[in-house]
Every structure is written in C-alpha cells, then in structure tokens.
Amino acid sequence: MNPNYLDFEQPIAELQAKIEELRLVGNDSKINISDEIAKLEDKSRKLTEQIFRDLTSWQVSQLSRHPQRPYTLDYLAEIFTEFDELHGDRNFADDAALVGGVARLDDRPVMVIGHQKGRTVKDKVRRNFGMPRPEGYRKACRLMEMAERFHMPILTFIDTPGAYPGIDAEERGQSEAIARNLAVMSRLKTPIISTVIGEGGSGGALAIGVCDSLAMLQFSTYSVISPEGCASILWKSADRASDAAQAMGITATRLKELGFVDTLIEEPLGGAHRHMSEMGRRLKGSLLHQLDVLQAMDTQSLLERRYERLMSYGALD
Amino acid sequence: MSWLDKIVPSMGRTARTDRRNNIPDGLWRKCPNCEAVLYRPELERHHNVCPKCDHHLRLNARRRLSWFLDSDGREEVAAQLEPVDRLKFRDSKKYKDRLAGAQKATEEKDALVVMKGSLDGLPVVAVAFEFEFMGGSMGSVVGEKFVRAATIAREEKRPLVCFAASGGARMQEALFSLMQMAKTSAALERLSGAGIPYISVLTDPVFGGVSASLAMLGDLNVAEPNALIGFAGPRVIEQTVREKLPEGFQRSEFLLEHGTVDMIIHRSEMRIRLGRILRTLTDRPSEPAVTMLEDVEGDDGAPYSAEPAR
Numbered sequence: 001m002n003p004n005y006l007d008f009e010q011p012i013a014e015l016q017a018k019i020e021e022l023r024l025v026g027n028d029s030k031i032n033i034s035d036e037i038a039k040l041e042d043k044s045r046k047l048t049e050q051i052f053r054d055l056t057s058w059q060v061s062q063l064s065r066h067p068q069r070p071y072t073l074d075y076l077a078e079i080f081t082e083f084d085e086l087h088g089d090r091n092f093a094d095d096a097a098l099v100g101g102v103a104r105l106d107d108r109p110v111m112v113i114g115h116q117k118g119r120t121v122k123d124k125v126r127r128n129f130g131m132p133r134p135e136g137y138r139k140a141c142r143l144m145e146m147a148e149r150f151h152m153p154i155l156t157f158i159d160t161p162g163a164y165p166g167i168d169a170e171e172r173g174q175s176e177a178i179a180r181n182l183a184v185m186s187r188l189k190t191p192i193i194s195t196v197i198g199e200g201g202s203g204g205a206l207a208i209g210v211c212d213s214l215a216m217l218q219f220s221t222y223s224v225i226s227p228e229g230c231a232s233i234l235w236k237s238a239d240r241a242s243d244a245a246q247a248m249g250i251t252a253t254r255l256k257e258l259g260f261v262d263t264l265i266e267e268p269l270g271g272a273h274r275h276m277s278e279m280g281r282r283l284k285g286s287l288l289h290q291l292d293v294l295q296a297m298d299t300q301s302l303l304e305r306r307y308e309r310l311m312s313y314g315a316l317d
Numbered sequence: 318m319s320w321l322d323k324i325v326p327s328m329g330r331t332a333r334t335d336r337r338n339n340i341p342d343g344l345w346r347k348c349p350n351c352e353a354v355l356y357r358p359e360l361e362r363h364h365n366v367c368p369k370c371d372h373h374l375r376l377n378a379r380r381r382l383s384w385f386l387d388s389d390g391r392e393e394v395a396a397q398l399e400p401v402d403r404l405k406f407r408d409s410k411k412y413k414d415r416l417a418g419a420q421k422a423t424e425e426k427d428a429l430v431v432m433k434g435s436l437d438g439l440p441v442v443a444v445a446f447e448f449e450f451m452g453g454s455m456g457s458v459v460g461e462k463f464v465r466a467a468t469i470a471r472e473e474k475r476p477l478v479c480f481a482a483s484g485g486a487r488m489q490e491a492l493f494s495l496m497q498m499a500k501t502s503a504a505l506e507r508l509s510g511a512g513i514p515y516i517s518v519l520t521d522p523v524f525g526g527v528s529a530s531l532a533m534l535g536d537l538n539v540a541e542p543n544a545l546i547g548f549a550g551p552r553v554i555e556q557t558v559r560e561k562l563p564e565g566f567q568r569s570e571f572l573l574e575h576g577t578v579d580m581i582i583h584r585s586e587m588r589i590r591l592g593r594i595l596r597t598l599t600d601r602p603s604e605p606a607v608t609m610l611e612d613v614e615g616d617d618g619a620p621y622s623a624e625p626a627r
Contacts, residue, residue: 163529165549165557170567173577174548178529179502186503187510202486203498203529203548210499224486224495224526234408234488247406248491258403260492310503311464313496314457316398
C-alpha cells in the first residue's frame with residue numbers, strides 16, 4: 001500500500017506506479033513508449049475523476065487530514081508576499097499550533113492567522129498536531145485586535161482537529177480563551193474572511209472562524225465534533241465514524257446547501273495536495289474577490305451584517 | 318411443588334407491595350456524595366444542598382429560577398420555542414425520538430428556561446439550563462432563547478444572570494449547534510458594550526461548547542462549590558495525555574485557584590451575594606427589599622439605567 005494515497009485511492013496509486021515503471025524502462029532502453037504512458041495517464045485521470053466524483057463524507061474527512069495536504073504556512077509561502085510571523089500571546093508563551101503575522105496579498109496589507117500542523121514527526125509534536133492551547137488563541141486575539149487598529153483585513157485559515165484537551169490547557173483557561181475570541185471577533189471593525197483548508201474541528205476551529213465570509217476548500221470539513229468522537233458517544237463505537245460523518249453533514253458541499261458556507265473553492269483533481277500551485281491560484285483568486293466585496297462596505301454596515309449573520313444561525317420564530 | 322414453595326413467594330410479593338404503598342415514590346433520595354438517605358422535602362427546603370455533607374445536588378431549571386427570582390412579577394420568555402430536526406439526524410435512535418423522550422421526562426421543550434423578574438426588587442433577566450434535557454446540551458433553541466434573554470437585558474437595561482449546567486454542544490444539530498457558540502457570544506458582547514452586567518453562574522457540570530462560549534464571558538464568573546467545569550471532559554483528557562488527573566482537577570476550587578472564576582458561592586447565599594454585587598455594579602442602594610420598594614415607587618418602576626445619573 002502506498003502511504004501517499006488513502007485506501008480508497010489505491011487503484012490510482014497502482015496505475016501511477018505502473019506509469020513510473022514504464023518511464024524508467026523508457027529511459028533505460030530508449031524505446032519510444034510515450035504513447036503507452038499517455039494512454040495510462042489518461043486512464044489514471046479518468047479513474048481519479050470517477051473515484052472523486054462521489055466521495056462519501058468519511059472519505060472527504062480522510063482527505064481533509066491527508067498527510068500531504070497543504071497547511072497554512074504552505075499557502076502563506078505560495079500566495080502571500082512579505083509575510084512576517086509575529087509570535088507569542090504576551091502573557092505566557094508562543095503556541096506553534098497557531099501561526100499569525102502581517103503579509104501582503106497582491107500588495108494589500110492583511111493579517112493572516114491560521115492553525116498549523118507539522119509535516120515530520122518532530123514537527124508534528126512541536127505543532128501539537130495543530131491543536132492550540134489557550135496561548136495560541138490569545139495570540140490570535142492580540143493579532144486580530146492589532147489588525148483592527150491598523151485597518152487591515154483579517155484572513156484566517158482553519159485546519160485543526162480541535163483545541164488541545166490537556167491538563168495545562170485547562171489550567172490556563174482553554175474555554176475562556178475560545179469564548180473571548182468568539183466575543184471579540186463579533187465586533188472587530190475590520191473585514192474577517194475565514195477559509196477552512198483542512199479539518200474544521202469544533203470550538204477550536206470556530207475560535208478563529210467568526211467571520212463576514214466563510215470559504216471552504218472542496219475536500220475540507222467543518223463539524224461540531226470529530227466523526228470518531230461523535231460515533232463513540234452516540235453509537236458507542238468509534239468504528240461508526242463513517243455513519244457519524246454522514247449524519248452530521250460535515251463536507252463543504254453539504255454545508256453550502258445548509259447555508260453556512262459562502263464560497264466553495266474547488267480543488268484540483270485528486271485534492272489540493274496533488275497540485276499545490278493550482279490550489280493556491282484558486283484560493284488567492286477567491287480571497288481577492290471576497291476582499292473586494294467586503295472592503296467596499298462601510299464599517300457600520302459590515303458589523304451589522306456580521307451580527308445578523310450570526311443571529312441567523314438556527315434562528316427560530 | 319410443596320405447599321411452602323407456593324406460599325413463600327406470594328408472601329414476599331405481598332410484603333414488597335405493602336412497603337411500596339406505604340412510602341410514596343421518591344420521598345427519599347440518596348446524596349450522591351455522602352450517600353446519606355435524605356428526606357426529600359427537607360432536601361428541597363435546602364435547595365437540593367445535602368444537609369449532611371453540604372454537597373450541591375443538581376437543581377432543575379424551573380425550580381432554580383423560582384427560587385432565585387422574587388415570587389412576584391416573574392414572566393417566562395420565549396417559552397413557545399421548540400426544537401427543529403433540520404438534519405433529520407439519526408444515530409442509534411432518531412433525534413426526533415430523543416427530543417420527544419426528553420420533553421416527556423422534563424416537561425420542558427428544550428434545555429433552557431428564560432425568565433424576566435426581579436432579585437430582591439432589582440429587575441433582572443435570569444436563565445437556567447435544564448441538565449436533565451439531553452445533558453443541557455446547546456442546540457438552536459438554547460442559543461436562540463439565550464440571545465433573546467441577552468437582547469431583552471440590553472434593551473430594558475436589566476442585568477443578566479445565567480445558571481449553566483451543560484455537557485456542551487448538541488451533536489444532533491451538528492454545525493447549527495456549533496454556531497450557537499458564536500451567536501450567544503456575539504449577543505453577550507453587545508450586552509457588555511451597552512454596560513449591562515452579566516453574571517455567569519457555573520453549576521455542576523459545565524463543559525464543551527457552553528463552557529467555551531456564554532458560560533465564561535461573565536463580568537463575573539461565579540461557581541457553586543465542587544462543580545465540575547472545563548473545556549474537555551476528564552475522560553478525554555486522560556486518554557489524550559495518558560496520565561492520571563490531579564486531585565480536584567476541574568473542580569470549582571481548582572478554577573478559583575487558577576483564576577478562571579471570581580468566586581465560589583454557596584447556594585444558600587447565592588441570592589444575597591449576587592443581589593448585593595448587582596446593586597453595587599448598577600449603583601443601586603445597598604439595602605434590598607424595603608429600600609428598593611420606595612426606590613421603585615420614586616422612579617416610576619423604571620429598571621436600572623446605564624446612563625449616569627444627572
């Protein structure tokens with residue numbers, strides 16, 4: 001099994017392996033087999049299209065956590081310029097699971113904040129698998145208030161299994177840190193655009209996700225609890241994660257239907273990680289468009305609109 | 318079968334039936350902490366605080382509010398709101414059936430009760446979570462009712478008091494439930510901006526989405542003694558960090574020590590202490606009841622005004 005492919009992608013992996021083999025043969029023997037390779041590549045593309053046409057919620061959930069999926073810093077490098085990372089909450093520590101700083105997007109000054117997962121084992125541990133502690137959320141709060149002072153739009157990138165459930169996090173007030181961000185973000189006098197780029201894990205995601213415009217990448221997810229967590233509570237078995245994913249409706253497509261998502265950004269064939277530069281191009285285009293819309297609004301109507309938007313969630317007569 | 322076998326079971330049955338008939342159902346209750354068997358009317362007179370060990374047992378939402386607010390002039394808000402199963406959610410059971418069961422068991426439509434009323438003459442809005450209703454979980458009805466409470470508090474300039482008891486977000490409402498965190502927090506931020514006090518009282522237990530939103534945003538966060546309060550549940554934390562949790566972890570006293578709550582207040586003193594604090598925060602005369610009556614007559618019963626006195 002090829003670890004770079006998920007279990008439902010293995011047929012694609014096998015085809016790709018064959019293509020690689022043929023390429024090696026081609027190099028060695030100088031026999032022209034490019035026709036054969038082209039044929040196989042066409043087949044691989046069709047197979048990928050077919051597999052990705054109707055993915056289950058659970059498969060999308062696996063894609064959203066794909067080990068090669070682009071993270072916040074990848075997008076920062078790809079589509080932003082002049083990024084300067086700003087560290088620390090000024091009280092306790094700097095949390096590497098949540099990064100932020102000033103940057104430019106097509107020359108426009110912006111504040112970028114996002115969850116950050118690690119790629120290598122060592123890095124994963126340092127980034128705490130993208131699960132922030134209270135100081136991470138407090139750093140985010142500090143940077144967002146700074147953005148407000150300097151009239152910079154805030155762009156947040158969501159990609160976390162959730163806020164860290166640890167002893168130290170509880171001691172330092174994980175709940176309060178999240179709650180504070182929700183309250184503060186509801187009134188910041190600057191546009192906020194949130195994009196779910198991977199996993200949108202519950203309160204830990206929402207803590208940087210109160211916004212004027214919510215975008216989701218096609219194979220990202222957003223949910224109140226992880227499918228595994230939901231399954232182990234309601235079905236009494238984590239093995240029913242697939243059922244839980246389906247029942248909760250966690251995919252970008254479903255959440256767009258339900259009215260939570262403003263913009264669904266399509267991913268390149270096979271997912272964002274298969275074509276990073278193309279993904280970056282699409283994301284950048286979408287962000288610029290959203291910025292145009294929001295920056296044209298005066299602050300008062302922006303805030304009124306944000307409040308009404310929040311009040312509309314699950315509104316009842 | 319011998320004559321003895323025939324006669325003994327029926328004797329046993331008779332005896333059991335007699336005992337049941339003699340003691341009305343639920344007249345006694347065991348304290349979950351010290352296991353003392355308590356006479357229910359006596360327990361209720363102590364507002365569900367064990368007279369033997371001082372353990373604060375859970376108090377249902379309606380009883381809590383009727384005890385907390387003055388008996389005159391209580392008025393329930395948004396009582397008609399009922400939950401909607403937007404996702405047609407189904408796990409091992411249908412959400413609709415779970416709701417019906419909870420409604421029957423608690424005689425509440427959902428997990429939050431909101432009332433306008435007064436506390437020793439001071440007009441307030443008070444809300445309480447019903448933990449018996451699906452673990453006091455926050456779905457769209459809870460969020461909406463809380464927001465209406467906060468909005469009334471802001472518009473009528475009445476302090477808001479919330480008694481939280483909740484396991485967190487309601488999974489069966491998925492993202493609708495998560496968004497209630499943002500919705501309630503936004504309403505509280507407006508209340509705060511208007512200079513109206515909000516006191517959050519944390520009662521056993523408060524976790525997850527409720528803890529990480531409305532329950533931690535009080536001008537004062539107050540806890541009842543020995544309540545279990547946190548973001549993640551103790552079992553989840555234990556599984557994550559793979560070590561034993563320290564003694565008293567996530568209890569009210571632990572939260573006080575770590576600076577999360579302002580104070581711990583015994584249930585029997587809750588009315589007096591909160592009344593006093595709210596009168597101080599709103600610059601009302603410190604004497605409750607009698608003084609307040611004159612005061613109310615003097616300024617035509619208008620509730621507290623956030624505007625400075627001229």
